[in-house]
Amino acid sequence: AQRVTQPEKLLSVFKGAPVELKCNYSYSGSPELFWYVQYSRQRLQLLLRHISRESIKGFTADLNKGETSFHLKKPFAQEEDSAMYYCALRKTSGSRLTFGEGTQLTVNP
Amino acid sequence: DTAVSQTPKYLVTQMGNDKSIKCEQNLGHDTMYWYKQDSKKFLKIMFSYNNKELIINETVPNRFSPKSPDKAHLNLHINSLELGDSAVYFCASSQAAGGDTIYFGEGSWLTVV
Numbered sequence: 530a531q532r533v534t535q536p537e538k539l540l541s542v543f544k545g546a547p548v549e550l551k552c553n554y555s556y557s558g559s560p561e562l563f564w565y566v567q568y569s570r571q572r573l574q575l576l577l578r579h580i581s582r583e584s585i586k587g588f589t590a591d592l593n594k595g596e597t598s599f600h601l602k603k604p605f606a607q608e609e610d611s612a613m614y615y616c617a618l619r620k621t622s623g624s625r626l627t628f629g630e631g632t633q634l635t636v637n638p
Numbered sequence: 639d640t641a642v643s644q645t646p647k648y649l650v651t652q653m654g655n656d657k658s659i660k661c662e663q664n665l666g667h668d669t670m671y672w673y674k675q676d677s678k679k680f681l682k683i684m685f686s687y688n689n690k691e692l693i694i695n696e697t698v699p700n701r702f703s704p705k706s707p708d709k710a711h712l713n714l715h716i717n718s719l720e721l722g723d724s725a726v727y728f729c730a731s732s733q734a735a736g737g738d739t740i741y742f743g744e745g746s747w748l749t750v751v
Contacts, residue, residue, distance in 0.1 A: 572642075573728065573742040613679060625671075625694055626740055628681040
């Protein structure tokens with residue numbers, strides 16, 4: 530069975546500092562990896578998916594199959610980045626998303 | 639032009655009551671989902687329907703019964719509510735069962751007292 534681990538429940542950084550939200554997964558096949566973000570009392574929104582290899586709001590994430598990781602990075606955090614971030618995995622041919630436990634990011638002024 | 643909409647957004651009810659949460663998507667998607675976010679913010683899938691057919695049914699108490707009258711709607715009915723049912727319930731949809739981006743509704747905050 531697939532599993533997603535986000536080791537940090539809470540992460541606090543200062544504005545302008547680099548930020549990295551860790552995500553590790555376990556799955557024997559080739560998964561699709563996603564990052565979703567949930568701003569305070571709002572819906573989950575897709576931030577990134579690994580197959581797109583894009584940068585959204587300054588965030589990037591690289592799938593490292595050797596380390597089974599999909600860490601989310603931003604070189605200069607902004608206060609508006611404060612939110613709950615979920616890493617999620619989906620089997621290539623599957624439908625359900627398996628979420629990590631989430632990391633609450635707080636960017637302090 | 640809300641893509642996935644849920645009602646009600648907030649619901650406070652007493653133990654033992656029966657309640658429903660409605661969900662509608664106007665994206666023309668074939669697949670819809672219900673996810674539960676508990677007090678620790680942990681998200682877990684409950685159900686998934688593809689073209690009105692149940693395709694995912696996680697280990698959820700029988701008190702929870704999804705109903706899909708058509709592929710644009712997936713309602714969640716909960717019988718005999720318990721304190722532990724207090725959570726945020728998110729409806730979501732995607733183009734296909736194995737398909738693209740999953741879009742979420744704004745969530746329904748259920749509080750059982």
